[in-house]
Every structure is written in structure tokens, then in C-alpha cells.
Amino acid sequence: MTQYFQDPALWGLIAAGTPVAATAIIRGRKTIAELRKEKQELKAHYTSLEEHYTESVEEAKDRAEEDTKTALKSAMRTLQGLAGEQQLVITKLQEKYGDQQILQDLLDIDHMNSQFARRAQSIAVLCDGWLGRQRSAASLYDVVRSAKGRIRHFTRVEIRAQSNFAIVSRAVEPVALTLAELLDNATSYSAPETMIEINIRPVPKGVCIIVDDAGVGMNEEEKNRAAKLLSSERSPGVSGLGNPPQFGFTVIGVLAARYGFTVSVDSTSPYGGVRAVVLLPDELLTAMPEPELRPDPQLKETPAVAASSPMPPDQGPAAPAPTTSTAFGGQSPDPDPISFGGQGHAAPAPTTMGGLPKRRRRGAISIVPSAEESAQGTDGDTEDVPRRSSEQAASVMGAFQRGTRSGRRSPNAFTEGHETQ
Amino acid sequence: MTTPDDPELELEAAPLVRAYVITNGRSLPADDEFSLITLVTAAQDMPPTGQLDPEKRRLLDLCSGGYLAVAEIAGHTELPVGVVKLLLSDLTQAGYLYTRAPVPPAKLVDRRILEEVLHGLQARFG
Numbered sequence: 001m002t003q004y005f006q007d008p009a010l011w012g013l014i015a016a017g018t019p020v021a022a023t024a025i026i027r028g029r030k031t032i033a034e035l036r037k038e039k040q041e042l043k044a045h046y047t048s049l050e051e052h053y054t055e056s057v058e059e060a061k062d063r064a065e066e067d068t069k070t071a072l073k074s075a076m077r078t079l080q081g082l083a084g085e086q087q088l089v090i091t092k093l094q095e096k097y098g099d100q101q102i103l104q105d106l107l108d109i110d111h112m113n114s115q116f117a118r119r120a121q122s123i124a125v126l127c128d129g130w131l132g133r134q135r136s137a138a139s140l141y142d143v144v145r146s147a148k149g150r151i152r153h154f155t156r157v158e159i160r161a162q163s164n165f166a167i168v169s170r171a172v173e174p175v176a177l178t179l180a181e182l183l184d185n186a187t188s189y190s191a192p193e194t195m196i197e198i199n200i201r202p203v204p205k206g207v208c209i210i211v212d213d214a215g216v217g218m219n220e221e222e223k224n225r226a227a228k229l230l231s232s233e234r235s236p237g238v239s240g241l242g243n244p245p246q247f248g249f250t251v252i253g254v255l256a257a258r259y260g261f262t263v264s265v266d267s268t269s270p271y272g273g274v275r276a277v278v279l280l281p282d283e284l285l286t287a288m289p290e291p292e293l294r295p296d297p298q299l300k301e302t303p304a305v306a307a308s309s310p311m312p313p314d315q316g317p318a319a320p321a322p323t324t325s326t327a328f329g330g331q332s333p334d335p336d337p338i339s340f341g342g343q344g345h346a347a348p349a350p351t352t353m354g355g356l357p358k359r360r361r362r363g364a365i366s367i368v369p370s371a372e373e374s375a376q377g378t379d380g381d382t383e384d385v386p387r388r389s390s391e392q393a394a395s396v397m398g399a400f401q402r403g404t405r406s407g408r409r410s411p412n413a414f415t416e417g418h419e420t421q
Numbered sequence: 422m423t424t425p426d427d428p429e430l431e432l433e434a435a436p437l438v439r440a441y442v443i444t445n446g447r448s449l450p451a452d453d454e455f456s457l458i459t460l461v462t463a464a465q466d467m468p469p470t471g472q473l474d475p476e477k478r479r480l481l482d483l484c485s486g487g488y489l490a491v492a493e494i495a496g497h498t499e500l501p502v503g504v505v506k507l508l509l510s511d512l513t514q515a516g517y518l519y520t521r522a523p524v525p526p527a528k529l530v531d532r533r534i535l536e537e538v539l540h541g542l543q544a545r546f547g
Contacts, residue, residue, distance in 0.1 A: 087435040094440055098501030099457065104449055106501075107441040114439060133434040141475070142438050149442035162472070172437070 065237045072238060073127040076120045080130060083117035111149065118150040118180050122251045125177070126238055135172040137286050140165040140207065143172055144198055147179035153187040156196055163200040164288055165207050171284040174255045178263065181248040182211050182276045190215030190273055197271075206285060209278040214271035226265050229253045260284065440504045443476055447507065455506040457492040458523040467517050476500065477508055481517055488521060 004010050090110045097103055117132075124130055138146075141162045148157045167175055186196045194214035201208045218226065229236070229249040236250060249265075256263050262279045269275040463485045470478055476498070483494050495505040512518045 084435070091435045094501040094504075095499070098495065098503050098505075100503075103501055103503040107444070110439055111441050111446075135434060135437060138437050139475070145442050146437045146439070149439045154442065155446040162475075176437075 061239075065239055068238050069127040072123060073129040076124040076127065077130050079120040080117060080124060080132060083113055083120060084133060086113050087117065111154070114150050115152060118177065121173075121177055122181065122247050123238075125251045125254050126241075126247070131177070132173045135169060137166050137169045138172050139163075139288055140167055140200060140209070140285075143167050143176050144179060144200070144209065147176045147183060148198075150176070150180035151184045151187060153192070154183075156187055156192075156194070157183055157198060158195050159198045161200050163202070163207070165200070165202070166286050166288045167280070168284055168286045171259055171261075171280075174259045175261070175278070175280065175284070178252050178255050178261075178278060179209065179211070181252050182263070182265075182278070185248050186211055186213035186215065186274065186276070189213070194271070194273075197269075203279070206279060206281040209280070211276040211278075212269035212271060213273035214269070215273035217268060217273050218265070223266050225249075230256065230263050230265065232257070436499065440501055443474065443500065444504055444507050449503045450507050450510045454510055455491050455520070456523060457490065457495075457502070459491050460488040460521040460523065461491060461494065461509055461513075461518050462488045462521075464517055464519055468515065470517070473517075477512055477517075480505070480508055480512060484518060490523075 087110070090106060090113060094103060094106050094110070097106065121132055141159065144159055148154045148159070151157075183196060190196070190213045196214075197212045199210045199212070201210060226249050230253045232253055241247065241250060252263050260281060261284060263276065264279075265274055265276045267275045267277070461484050463481055467481070470481060473481070479498065480494060483489060483497055491506060491509065492502070494509070495502040498505060500508075509518060509520075513520050
């Protein structure tokens with residue numbers, strides 16, 4: 001190797017070749033750098049293009065979804081309104097023809113109408129639409145029964161326990177619809193002869209409604225998918241329902257997120273099927289709406305009766321009631337407990353042993369209206385005492401006198417119709 | 422979801438629990454079991470009522486005051502008469518209620534006897 005170092009030719013070559021090589025190398029590097037730059041630019045361009053593309057696709061998709069939702073929402077709104085109207089008409093017909101053979105058919109029609117309304121309602125939920133008419137607070141048992149009536153095979157559903165809980169007004173429809181969807185799943189995925197069992201159980205955080213079916217159950221994959229749908233804040237929308245579309249869990253997920261309850265379907269029922277658990281937190285619960293139900297029949301007794309056409313029989317037979325009951329040895333012919341459906345109401349008068357209505361002495365008012373009352377009755381102003389006319393003053397004074405006199409005459413008249421009679 | 426200013430919210434809503442759910446889809450009883458004037462009253466020694474449906478408890482409340490006609494009972498509830506009859510029939514079979522045939526109409530009285538009485542009276546008093 002060393003012999004080459006002494007060769008002048010080599011040195012010559014080196015001297016001549018170095019600059020050439022250096023230039024070549026520098027030139028090459030430059031080209032490479034340029035190419036690299038170009039490539040980077042291209043890459044950036046491509047990325048931005050890609051981003052824009054995704055964005056616009058997403059945008060188009062969102063817009064399409066929104067358009068679909070708007071269209072469906074308004075369509076469903078009409079259908080829901082019609083179903084509601086029809087339900088009212090059916091209700092009236094049922095009362096009108098309550099004693100005839102046609103009632104059976106009316107009940108069937110009512111059932112179909114309820115299912116139809118529920119379908120429209122579910123689609124409306126997916127479109128952020130209208131959930132239905134506002135209901136007043138209702139007992140949990142009634143909400144569960146309402147849900148039961150919205151599915152096809154409702155006779156397979158057995159409600160095992162009643163409860164003392166009620167659901168607040170705004171949550172009545174969402175909870176009923178949720179349960180209806182769960183029951184629909186339960187009846188669809190189990191054998192026709194098996195029962196679906198509903199239990200209501202109070203828990204520290206609220207109340208659980210447990211739906212057990214004896215169906216085939218779900219595999220892990222199905223459970224995961226269900227859990228995802230049930231817990232997701234954002235609904236997959238109408239286009240994300242899959243084919244064939246699966247409404248149930250999607251609808252339930254939307255309702256649960258919006259009204260603040262939780263639904264899980266990840267456990268197995270004692271019968272081998274699915275156990276669905278709806279947990280209603282305390283915020284959605286209220287006391288039993290007993291006082292709200294009570295005034296209802298009372299309203300029917302007052303002039304409003306004329307408004308509700310199916311009620312006339314209420315008036316007719318109500319009058320002879322005391323006669324009937326006394327004639328056949330009834331203990332209490334007082335019609336009040338009958339019409340108000342129980343004791344504890346403000347109005348019903350107690351009865352004596354003899355069965356006569358016992359009048360309660362109402363203090364001085366029974367003789368003459370009190371100062372406030374008479375003032376209200378005459379000029380409608382309780383404070384304005386000086387404006388009372390002399391006639392009024394005289395009548396009040398006279399009444400006062402009559403009152404004290406009659407009071408003195410009957411020293412122990414606390415009650416009329418004493419029990420010892 | 423429901424907008425509070427929705428005008429339709431003010432409209433009347435049909436009862437939450439539908440009649441066919443109350444009957445649980447069973448077919449309605451035949452007409453001969455209960456007529457509109459069949460009389461019903463609560464039994465003296467009633468089984469516990471805890472597990473009964475609210476509608477049945479209400480019927481028992483109505484009947485607790487003495488004999489009432491089916492038509493009257495139906496008038497006090499908001500249920501169709503046929504449904505009330507079914508519930509009453511359930512309650513009767515379960516021992517909560519006694520029923521009593523309507524007051525027998527006068528047709529059972531023999532017309533001949535009445536005529537004889539009439540003739541007797543006419544003969545006696547002119």
C-alpha cells in the first residue's frame with residue numbers, strides 16, 4: 001500500500017480529482033436538500049388537502065344529519081300530535097260505549113295507537129324533537145304500567161311490586177318511554193311463552209326498576225355495544241342506527257343522558273336472560289301524588305260536569321245512592337265518602353250513628369259572615385274598614401248581637417247530632 | 422326536549438294508564454255476569470288489599486259504604502263500564518265483594534193472584 005504513496009501519479013490524480021469530487025459532492029448535496037424541501041412542501045400540501053377533505057366531508061355529513069333530523073322531527077311532530085288526538089277520541093269512545101261489545105275492539109285499537117305513538121316518540125327523541133304532552137307527576141307503578149301498555153306483547157309483562165314512589169312531572173314520559181323500549185327488547189328477544197318480570201327496589205341513591213327476561217341474553221360484544229350506547233352523551237344520530245336500525249338502546253341513551261338517570265343491561269337475569277336496571281335518582285322522585293288525584297272527582301261534581309260528556313251517569317245515579325244503601329241495610333248512606341273515594345278529604349262530613357250527616361258548627365260564621373268576609377263580599381276590600389256604609393255597620397252589629405244571643409242560649413252546642421242520639 | 426312554551430302542553434292529555442293495561446288484555450266478562458243494576462258491596466271480612474291495583478282499591482273504597490249499583494260505581498270512576506265489570510268480577514271471585522242480584526221486578530208476581538185481589542177489593546169496596 002505504501003508504495004503507492006510514493007507514486008507521483010497518485011498525487012497528481014489526487015490534486016486534480018479532489019476539486020472535481022468536492023464540487024460533485026456539494027452539487028449532490030444541494031440537489032438532495034432541494035428535493036427534500038420539495039417533498040416536505042408536497043407533504044404539507046397533501047396534509048392540508050386531506051384535512052380539508054375530511055372537514056368538508058364531516059361538514060356535509062353533519063349538514064345531512066341535521067337536515068334529516070329537521071325533516072323527521074317535523075314529520076314525527078305531526079304523527080305524535082295525531083296519535084295523541086286519536087288517543088283522546090278513543091278514550092271518550094271507550095267511556096261512551098263502555099257497556100257494549102264494541103268496547104273490546106276499542107281497547108285493541110287503543111293498544112295499537114299507543115304502540116304507534118311510541119314509535120313516533122322514539123324517532124322524535126333521536127331528532128331532539130318533541131317528547132309528548134306534559135304529564136302531571138305520577139306514581140312509579142302507573143308509569144311502569146303506562147310503559148307496559150306501549151309494547152305489543154304487554155300481557156307477558158308482570159309487575160311484581162307496587163311502590164310508594166312517584167315520578168316528577170317532567171320525567172314521566174322519558175321514564176315511561178325508556179321502560180317501553182327495554183320491555184320491547186325483552187319481549188322481542190325471549191320466547192313468546194316466557195314472562196318479563198318488573199321489580200321496583202329502593203336503593204340509597206334513589207329507586208331501581210329491574211326488568212328481567214328469560215331470553216337468550218347478550219354476548220360480550222353486544223353488551224359492550226349496548227353499554228356504549230347507553231352511556232354516550234352524544235347520540236349517534238339517525239344515520240348511526242345501523243342496518244337493520246336498532247332504536248332501543250340509542251333512544252334510551254339519549255333520554256338517560258338528558259334527564260339524569262342511568263340504565264345498565266350488563267347483568268344476567270335469574271332466568272338466564274338480560275337484566276336491565278333503570279336507576280332513578282332522588283331528583284326525579286317525589287311523594288305520591290295523592291292530593292292531586294283527590295280533587296279530580298270533586299271537579300266533576302261542580303259545574304264543570306257539563307263539559308265532560310261521558311259523565312252524565314255520574315249525576316243521575318248519584319242522587320238515589322242514599323236510598324239504595326239504606327234500603328239494603330248499608331251502614332253509611334252518606335254519599336260523600338262514595339264520591340270522593342275515601343276518608344281524609346277536606347269536604348266529606350262525618351255521620352252520626354243514625355247515619356245522618358253531622359254538621360260541624362262553624363263558629364260565628366255560621367250565623368253571620370265575619371268582618372273580613374262581609375267586607376270581601378260587599379266591596380271586596382278587607383283593609384278599608386272606614387268605607388263601610390252605616391247600613392253595613394248596623395247589619396254587622398245586629399248580627400253580632402244575634403250571634404252572642406244565640407250563643408248564650410245554647411251553651412254546649414259544639415256539635416249537632418251528638419253521637420249519643 | 423319539551424319546550425316549555427309549547428302551546429300543545431296546555432291541551433288535555435289522555436289518562437296515563439290505558440284501560441287495556443288495567444284489564445291486562447283479558448277479554449271482558451259476558452253480559453250476564455254483571456248487569457248495570459247488579460248491586461255490589463264490600464265483604465265484611467276482606468282479604469288484605471295491599472297488593473291490589475290502585476283501581477281495584479278505589480272500587481273497594483266506593484263499595485265500602487253499602488250496596489251500590491254497577492252503573493253508579495262506573496260513574497264514579499273514569500273507566501269504561503265493561504272494564505269496571507271485569508274488575509268487580511275479579512274482586513268478587515277473590516272474596517273482596519259481595520254481589521246481589523238486582524231487586525226482582527214485579528213480573529215474578531202471579532198476574533192471576535193480583536187479578537183475584539183486585540176483584541176481591543172491587544167486590545168489597547165497590
